[in-house]
Structure formats: C-alpha cells, structure tokens
Amino acid sequence: MQLVRWLAALAVLVLAPVPQAMAKYAVQVTLTRAPEGDWLVDYRFVRRSPVWVLMRSNGDLEGKPWRPQSWTVETPGVRLDRVGNHDILASDSGAALDRVRIRMRPYVRPLMGDYTPVLTFSDGGLALFTGHFRVSPIASRAAAAALPIDIGNTDVEEVNEYFTLKDPGRSLLVSGRAASNSVAMALRGDGLYVYSGSSKVIENEAFAGVVDPGLPDWVRGELDGFTPRLMRLYADRLGRMRLGRPMALIAWQGADHPGSSLAGSVLEAMVVMQISGEEVLKTSPALLARLRWFLGHESAHFWMGQTVSYARRNDTWITEGAAQILAIRGTQALADDYDADAALQDELDACLATTGAGEPLEKAEERGEFRAHYSCGAMLYLAAEAAERRADAAADGFRFVRRLIDDRREAGTVAADDWLRLFAAASGDAALAGDVRRFVEQGSPDPRAFWKRLFGAVGVAVADKGEGLRLVKPGEEAKE
Ligand SMILES: [Zn+2]
Incomplete structure (x- = not known):
C-alpha cells in the first residue's frame, strides 16, 4: 500500500485512454507484442509532415545507431534513415507520413549516454523505455541533418504524443501502478519504463521495484544490505532527495558471456540496472567493489x-x-x-x-x-x-x-x-x-x-x- 501511495503522488501519466480527446495528439504510437519475441510499432501521424525526427538518437556503445539493428519498417515507401546526429522516419515521395508500421526486435544492450531501449528479465519479463518512441515533425531531411544531438535547445517542435502498449495476458507496471493487458499514456518529459512480466514488486527501506529472480544470491544480498546503508549515508550528508523512495528495475541478463557487465541509469524517481556475465555468478573482492561503486554511482543520481x-x-x-x-x-x-x-x-x-x-x-x-x-x-x-x-x-x-x-x-x-x-x-x-x-x-x-x-x-x-x-x-x- 505504501508503494501505491508514494507512487500515486508522483504519477506523471494519464492511465485511462480518452478516445474523444485523441484529437489533441499529433502522433499516436501503439506497441503490440508479436510472435517470436518481436513487437509491432504502429505510428499514426495526425499532423502532416514528410519527415519525423526521433528525438532520442544516441548511438550504441560503439557509437553506431541502434534502431537499424532493431527496427524494420514494413510500410512501403517509408524508410528509417540516419542523417547527422539523428534517426528519421521519412517518405520516399516527399508526401506526409500517415500510418507507419515497424517490426521491432527488442534492443537490449546499453546505449552511449541514454536509456537502454529494452530491459529483459530472466523470467521472460521486459521493460520498454517510452522515450525512444518520441518524434518531432521537421521540414526536411536537410533540416534534420543539421540538428545537434541535444535538440532540447533548438526550435524543433515538441508535439503531443500518445503511447499505448498492448500485451494481453501479462501484468504491466508503470510508475508502480499495476495494469493488465494494456497501458496508455501521454508521453512527456524524458519518458519512463513500462514493465511487462510476472515478477512481484518487492519493497525495502531504500527502494521498491522489480528485482530479477535470476540474479545471483550475493548480488541480491548487496541490494538488500548495502543499498539501504548507502542511501542513508547520502541522505545524511546531502540532505533530502526530491522524490522520496525511488523505484528500481534490476534485470539479470544472464551468464552466457564471459566477464561481467554492470550498466544502469536513472530517470524520474526510477533506477534501472542491467547485470550480466559469467563472472557475476561468483562473488570476488574486485566484483564486490565494482557492484558497490555501481550502486553508489546510480543512487547518487537521485x-x-x-x-x-x-x-x-x-x-x-x-x-x-x-x-x-x-x-x-x-x-x-x-x-x-x-x-x-x-x-x-x-x-x-x-x-x-x-x-x-x-x-x-x-x-x-x-x-x-x-x-x-x-x-x-x-x-x-x-x-x-x-x-x-x-x-x-x-x-x-x-x-x-x-x-x-x-x-x-x-x-x-x-x-x-x-x-x-x-x-x-x-x-x-x-x-x-x-x-x-x-x-x-x-x-x-x-x-x-x-x-x-x-x-x-x-x-x-x-x-x-x-x-x-x-x-x-x-x-x-x-x-x-
Ligand atoms: Zn551516471
């Protein structure tokens, strides 16, 4: 109950779809689970524009665009291109885009300086980052090519966009609110993760959230033991944080690669972490130090x-x-x-x-x-x-x-x-x-x-x- 209370206080989304009010949205995007692990991404562009720029377009860890590795445009005459610092959706003919269908294979690796598009959990659950679906109309490919990475301070227009995720038969979690079958919301700000799966929400003094049941025991132990001490230390030395107890999504991505990988990011009242690698199965002093440092870094962002x-x-x-x-x-x-x-x-x-x-x-x-x-x-x-x-x-x-x-x-x-x-x-x-x-x-x-x-x-x-x-x-x- 406590969870529901504090999360309700910071809910930034509209959960109930309001069909008659849809006219105010320039763009509607709907994600639907498809067979074999893919998703269908259906854009409906109410606003007329031949070119739409994907507002968040950071590269993968090698600096390459990640969407071409994950998105395949199925609508004839429409293409996903990289121009300058951004991915764009554009029509071959120069006509305004109307409906565009994209098949998406979840991209689960971290990005350079941006949120991992999809987190996967070992029980089959996943969490999708909504911010990567935000688009803005732009006059031409040339105008898109001239944009800096951060379009926050440019005159690119932020239009109203409505996001729906449909995943029948699974439980969904957005900002701590549970739903089933589908969730819908207006996209604003950076975006957030929508969790879809069967894991239970856990709560402790430091955070509430979904902790992958597949995580090695010693990692879970640190999350339960070290994190609350760390959060107390920070609160003691740095004062109150703005947003009360945060929510955490902590995903174990398996041990099928050698070595170890710890990646994380923080967004509005939420921390997400992805942990993987064969080395993580067993604790070692070096790995323990890294995990603690990692928890220290991500928690500091609150x-x-x-x-x-x-x-x-x-x-x-x-x-x-x-x-x-x-x-x-x-x-x-x-x-x-x-x-x-x-x-x-x-x-x-x-x-x-x-x-x-x-x-x-x-x-x-x-x-x-x-x-x-x-x-x-x-x-x-x-x-x-x-x-x-x-x-x-x-x-x-x-x-x-x-x-x-x-x-x-x-x-x-x-x-x-x-x-x-x-x-x-x-x-x-x-x-x-x-x-x-x-x-x-x-x-x-x-x-x-x-x-x-x-x-x-x-x-x-x-x-x-x-x-x-x-x-x-x-x-x-x-x-x-
Ligand atoms: Zn950081």
Missing part, C-alpha cells in the same frame, strides 16, 4: 541528477562527475577494504586519455568521448573537495556537493556558472576558477599542465611521471 539536474547536456560533467566522486567517497565510507586511491587514479588516467589539447570538456560527447564527463568531472570535484578542506579541515568529501545541491535545490538545475561560482568561493581564487572555466568551455592547450596547476593550487599532491600524472597518497611523498 541527488545529483534528480534533486538537481544539469541545465544543458553540455553540463553533464557536473552530474556524472558528482556521481563518480560520491560513489567513491560513499563506498570508502561504508566498505573498509575499498581502495579509493586506485579509483581516483583511474579517473585521472581516463580524463587525461579523453581530453586532449584544446578539447573542451563540455564538448566531450560531440567528439565521441562521453566518458570524459565522468572522469574529468570527478577530478574537478576532487579539486573542489580539497579546496573545501583547505578552508575547513573538518570538511569531508561530500561538503562541496552538498553546497551545490543546497544552492540549486530551489532552482532544480545546475549549470557550469553555478559550479564555478561555488568553486571560486571555496578556493578563494577567482583566477583558478577562470582556469577551470577555460578547461570546460575552450579546452586547455596543455591538459596535464592544467591539472598540475589546479591540484597544486588546492593541495592535491600529484607527481608527473612523464607518461601521465599520479595522485600521491598522503604520507607517500617521502618515498618519491
């Missing part, structure tokens, strides 16, 4: 990402960097055997590898180095944390993030200007903050020199090893 979100996509480093540093500091606080120094060193190495001379951090995604947002972002927080500690020896690793959240809690968004303003205040050094701004907005002519200068100014010991930079652990200087 504060940096949801309580406060980035203002523009270019500001991704602010939220991903915070999630990285919080995961490291959180795991360090809760797990005695965790090697935080090694984790920080990995971030520094990754940052130097992904941000060359003259390459602005905020443009990392456009040059295919999305990971720079995580690693360089984490290093900027490491500098900010040290600046705080310089001013107050009692400051812990959470202090700067807490300041940032409190400063922006009301506004709900954080941009580079906000981060830099607080960094200038913490370090008492406006010129240094200007240096960081150049690194973010223009790129540094010599990134390694930039980091040496920045760390030197705030008191993070670092040694230049010729090949790269090494963070020097406290008390280790004597050995240099």
Whole structure:
C-alpha cells in the first residue's frame, strides 16, 4: 500500500485512454507484442509532415545507431534513415507520413549516454523505455541533418504524443501502478519504463521495484544490505532527495558471456540496472567493489541528477562527475577494504586519455568521448573537495556537493556558472576558477599542465611521471 501511495503522488501519466480527446495528439504510437519475441510499432501521424525526427538518437556503445539493428519498417515507401546526429522516419515521395508500421526486435544492450531501449528479465519479463518512441515533425531531411544531438535547445517542435502498449495476458507496471493487458499514456518529459512480466514488486527501506529472480544470491544480498546503508549515508550528508523512495528495475541478463557487465541509469524517481556475465555468478573482492561503486554511482543520481539536474547536456560533467566522486567517497565510507586511491587514479588516467589539447570538456560527447564527463568531472570535484578542506579541515568529501545541491535545490538545475561560482568561493581564487572555466568551455592547450596547476593550487599532491600524472597518497611523498 505504501508503494501505491508514494507512487500515486508522483504519477506523471494519464492511465485511462480518452478516445474523444485523441484529437489533441499529433502522433499516436501503439506497441503490440508479436510472435517470436518481436513487437509491432504502429505510428499514426495526425499532423502532416514528410519527415519525423526521433528525438532520442544516441548511438550504441560503439557509437553506431541502434534502431537499424532493431527496427524494420514494413510500410512501403517509408524508410528509417540516419542523417547527422539523428534517426528519421521519412517518405520516399516527399508526401506526409500517415500510418507507419515497424517490426521491432527488442534492443537490449546499453546505449552511449541514454536509456537502454529494452530491459529483459530472466523470467521472460521486459521493460520498454517510452522515450525512444518520441518524434518531432521537421521540414526536411536537410533540416534534420543539421540538428545537434541535444535538440532540447533548438526550435524543433515538441508535439503531443500518445503511447499505448498492448500485451494481453501479462501484468504491466508503470510508475508502480499495476495494469493488465494494456497501458496508455501521454508521453512527456524524458519518458519512463513500462514493465511487462510476472515478477512481484518487492519493497525495502531504500527502494521498491522489480528485482530479477535470476540474479545471483550475493548480488541480491548487496541490494538488500548495502543499498539501504548507502542511501542513508547520502541522505545524511546531502540532505533530502526530491522524490522520496525511488523505484528500481534490476534485470539479470544472464551468464552466457564471459566477464561481467554492470550498466544502469536513472530517470524520474526510477533506477534501472542491467547485470550480466559469467563472472557475476561468483562473488570476488574486485566484483564486490565494482557492484558497490555501481550502486553508489546510480543512487547518487537521485541527488545529483534528480534533486538537481544539469541545465544543458553540455553540463553533464557536473552530474556524472558528482556521481563518480560520491560513489567513491560513499563506498570508502561504508566498505573498509575499498581502495579509493586506485579509483581516483583511474579517473585521472581516463580524463587525461579523453581530453586532449584544446578539447573542451563540455564538448566531450560531440567528439565521441562521453566518458570524459565522468572522469574529468570527478577530478574537478576532487579539486573542489580539497579546496573545501583547505578552508575547513573538518570538511569531508561530500561538503562541496552538498553546497551545490543546497544552492540549486530551489532552482532544480545546475549549470557550469553555478559550479564555478561555488568553486571560486571555496578556493578563494577567482583566477583558478577562470582556469577551470577555460578547461570546460575552450579546452586547455596543455591538459596535464592544467591539472598540475589546479591540484597544486588546492593541495592535491600529484607527481608527473612523464607518461601521465599520479595522485600521491598522503604520507607517500617521502618515498618519491
Ligand atoms: Zn551516471
């Protein structure tokens, strides 16, 4: 019951279909389960336009478009194409699209910087992300080709779109509301996952949701044990999160590939995780550390990402960097055997590898180095944390993030200007903050020199090893 209560409070969807009101929707999209694991995606375009752009068009982990690997257009004279940064649906003749049928083979792998299209559960359940079906009318292929990845700040029109999922005989779950046979809603915002399957909703102090019954026991144990401690720690150090107890969809994708894979993302009051790989069947200290770090990163987004979100996509480093540093500091606080120094060193190495001379951090995604947002972002927080500690020896690793959240809690968004303003205040050094701004907005002519200068100014010991930079652990200087 508790679940129903808090979820009802944040329901953002219209569950009941309202046929007479359908006229206000420019687009209707209906998903229907088809035989052999496929789905039929039926678009009905009420608005007249020869070209429709798929608003979310990030690539797969190799940077290739994922829809051509998953979607086959069955309607003659209509094609799915990639132009510039986006997938489009367009007619061969230039006529306006009317009804378009697509056969979809669920795409279940993670994407680069966007939500996995379909999560599969080992009992046959699945969860589909609605945001990937959002479309906008656009004048021409050429206009679509000119769009940036993030069309949020362009004049591309957001039209009303109505989404229906039909899966007769299965139980469905949307934002914690159960339904059977079908669900329907207006699509708005980022979108959400619709779960269809037979798993029971579980609840604990930290979250409610669907946890794959196939997950290895030790992983379930960590979810039950570590996650609530972590969430308590974050709440204690960072203050209240905006959205109460979140919902989790945690899918086990099987052990049929070697190694291990942990992927996750966070959206409105919901965390989704996909765990897979042969190595995950047995616990090991390294894997345990990674799982904890992973839980730490994803859970951190309920504060940096949801309580406060980035203002523009270019500001991704602010939220991903915070999630990285919080995961490291959180795991360090809760797990005695965790090697935080090694984790920080990995971030520094990754940052130097992904941000060359003259390459602005905020443009990392456009040059295919999305990971720079995580690693360089984490290093900027490491500098900010040290600046705080310089001013107050009692400051812990959470202090700067807490300041940032409190400063922006009301506004709900954080941009580079906000981060830099607080960094200038913490370090008492406006010129240094200007240096960081150049690194973010223009790129540094010599990134390694930039980091040496920045760390030197705030008191993070670092040694230049010729090949790269090494963070020097406290008390280790004597050995240099
Ligand atoms: Zn993240």
